[in-house]
Ligand SMILES: Nc1ncnc2c1ncn2[C@@H]1O[C@H](COP(=O)(O)OP(=O)(O)O)[C@@H](O)[C@H]1O
């Protein structure tokens with residue numbers, strides 16, 4: 001199964017490009033699903049057909065879904081939410097507020113990720129295309145498997161306390177509802193499942209992130225930043241889609257200045273994102289709405305090519321031996337404009353870049369080693385650890401120490 005995630009600033013054309021990709025994959029005979037994680041849900045508008053929180057057939061070989069938090073709460077999260085709101089109400093919160101509080105941040109994000117997990121486990125699709133919210137929200141989504149542990153630790157802690165208090169007061173009347181077995185199992189399950197998704201998403205053979213830009217300065221700057229964060233989260237960014245490129249033929253009078261400006265931005269994109277594979281689409285004379293227009297966009301982007309092709313499988317994290325040192329290399333495609341700090345604790349390496357923090361679980365062979373230094377070399381930050389050993393092992397266990405999930409196809 002292939003997972004293609006389109007990300008970028010608001011309005012650059014993510015939804016259109018994602019829909020065009022999905023339609024083309026389906027037309028080429030691949031079982032395809034398009035999943036919108038943007039709560040604004042413009043996918044329905046783009047395709048000019050109403051989608052919902054449940055899988056809906058769009059065309060031959062193509063289904064679509066717009067993840068809908070209300071629907072998810074009534075199905076996937078029912079048990080957990082019911083317990084949490086009872087629990088909060090038992091602590092004196094009024095029931096309406098308790099119900100609202102029981103929607104913890106992340107349920108929506110997690111739901112989207114669990115669809116991807118389900119598709120992979122069931123092997124129901126060849127291609128999953130993800131149409132996402134503007135950059136910041138999507139970074140949150142993609143970082144979620146990492147940050148979720150924090151929620152779960154707190155949740156587990158809370159539940160454990162409830163059980164402890166309940167045991168201590170056996171025989172007395174207690175007002176706090178005890179978690180059901182199903183609740184406890186659900187909670188434990190969440191961790192396991194998130195780990196599975198995380199492995200799926202960080203496997204470059206399976207998942208590719210494609211950046212969507214327009215030839216405009218603010219868009220380019222935001223996308224450069226996003227690219228760096230995506231690398232730090234371990235996602236493989238494999239291509240850049242330049243959308244809404246004004247065609248040269250229009251270069252008379254009015255457009256002359258605009259075209260000159262665009263030319264400048266195009267060459268910035270070229271310099272900044274090279275050697276990423278580039279896909280391009282012209283600015284269309286009309287809004288890209290409906291299937292026919294989307295097919296036109298797919299022609300622009302892919303020609304006769306296969307949109308599900310993997311253009312690069314380079315992981316943004318590598319490990320190798322070098323002259324009595326082990327190197328953990330992190331791809332940082334742009335010059336850092338913030339202070340970068342590194343800490344190690346037991347088997348964790350924490351990378352802090354401004355307010356951004358990412359913790360990487362080191363493989364066994366690299367724990368308890370001293371960091372000798374860290375230097376940039378081209379696009380790579382090489383973090384040097386004392387002593388060789390990491391590059392010798394065959395089979396390449398990945399950072400994080402877990403095996404990648406089995407590939408479905
Ligand atoms: N290449 C293009 N030419 C002309 N209009 C486009 C093009 N790509 C997208 N659009 C239009 O731009 C608007 C925003 O596109 P959309 O795909 O919704 O962006 P996003 O999902 O990034 O917010 C829509 O009206 C869409 O039809």
Ligand SMILES: [Mg+2]
Nearest residue numbers: 014015038042
């Ligand atoms: Mg959109």
